[in-house]
Amino acid sequence: MQKTAFRSLLNDYKVIFLDSYGVVKNHRGLISGVPEVIEEIRRSGKPLRILTNDASRSAERQVEKFERQGLAGLKKEEIITSGMMAKMFLKNKITSGKIAYLGTTQAAAYIIEANLDPIPVGQVNEKNIDEITAMVFLDDEGFDWNFDINATVNLLRKRNIPAIVANSDKIYPVANNDVSIATGGIAQLVESILGREFIHFGKPDSQMFMYAFEQLQKVGKFKRKDILMVGDTLHTDILGGNKFGISTLLVLSGNTRKENYETLIQASGVIPDFVADSLVN
Ligand SMILES: [Mg+2]
Structure with missing residues (x-):
């Protein structure tokens, strides 16, 4: 486990999986700087998928909500919910x-x-x-x-x-x-x-990862080692990503806090490959 910045990992992976709440947005709305990071992922041509434990609205409605919050251009195929x-x-x-x-x-x-x-x-x-x-x-x-x-x-x-x-x-x-x-x-x-x-249903179970992985094969030949999962929760995003055999980046912009993340990692035994303050820095 290594403290790093998301941007410095971008070149090492061909596909990016993001959790939504605590990574892209929080209780106040979009996390500042995230649209620019997503724009960078877009420019790199790498497929992006949002894997979210959410059954409050369909993928179409999620896209609309992201748009209202200031993140335009997501496609419904890019959003995978536990509700699905x-x-x-x-x-x-x-x-x-x-x-x-x-x-x-x-x-x-x-x-x-x-x-x-x-x-x-x-x-x-x-x-x-x-x-x-x-x-x-x-x-x-x-x-x-x-x-x-x-x-x-x-x-x-x-x-x-x-x-x-x-x-x-x-x-x-x-x-x-x-x-x-x-x-x-x-x-x-x-x-x-x-x-x-x-x-x-939902992370850490493998169905969502499996579904996202299968859908990816329609756009290119990708292996599990090509994928980076970014999440803020150890027992859902990171545990799920680890079990599925993809790389994991824990961000400290949501559920897991800067003050005690090391203790939580040690106590849970759920070890991310990387840690960053947020998607932005
Ligand atoms: Mg989250």
């Missing part, structure tokens, strides 16, 4: 019925894209409960935490159906020192109450 992995699972495994979900209507697009019929879990009742064929945890917004989490627990107590976690992140930073509970945290609460393990 959950969508593919639903498409392959669930063929009928209604899919109960926690999240916003925008997030429910993933269920519709899987050609299935979404229903907010708060609307599940005695009359329609037998029609529900799966439960999906999509986002931490768009519902009443008290009513809808109770409804989720009750649905899963009454019906033995697959429960899918479309974003396994447990927390996300909302200010310099504060975090909010994310979808994966809500799912973990329900799992612990029911004594059941759900089906989880």
Whole structure:
């Protein structure tokens, strides 16, 4: 593990994978200087993919949001979300019925894209409960935490159906020192109450890396050693990248802080190949 700058690594890799939150943007919006770095990656002609644990909006809507925040020119093919992995699972495994979900209507697009019929879990009742064929945890917004989490627990107590976690992140930073509970945290609460393990999507699991790698083969012949994964979280981005066999750069602009990153690396045993302050410097 070596402290370095992202720019100094650019020549050594043919493909760049970036995490979104904590790398490209934070709670304030785009991280300053990032659009210029992305422009440099573009000029070098290297394929770029954003791999994000997010099921709050589709890849198209992600592109629009990046654009509103000041990062133009991303293509939807360049964005790979954990929601897309959950969508593919639903498409392959669930063929009928209604899919109960926690999240916003925008997030429910993933269920519709899987050609299935979404229903907010708060609307599940005695009359329609037998029609529900799966439960999906999509986002931490768009519902009443008290009513809808109770409804989720009750649905899963009454019906033995697959429960899918479309974003396994447990927390996300909302200010310099504060975090909010994310979808994966809500799912973990329900799992612990029911004594059941759900089906989880997102980094560090290899599906997103595998999907990005397979899609890359359409634009060129790339090997795993050609790829650099840049992320701010040890147990998702760095662990996932390491397990997939690609190089990893930990940036200290998000979840992992300058003050204690060395201790965290030592304690977790998750060792990035490189460390940098941010994508910018
Ligand atoms: Mg992140």
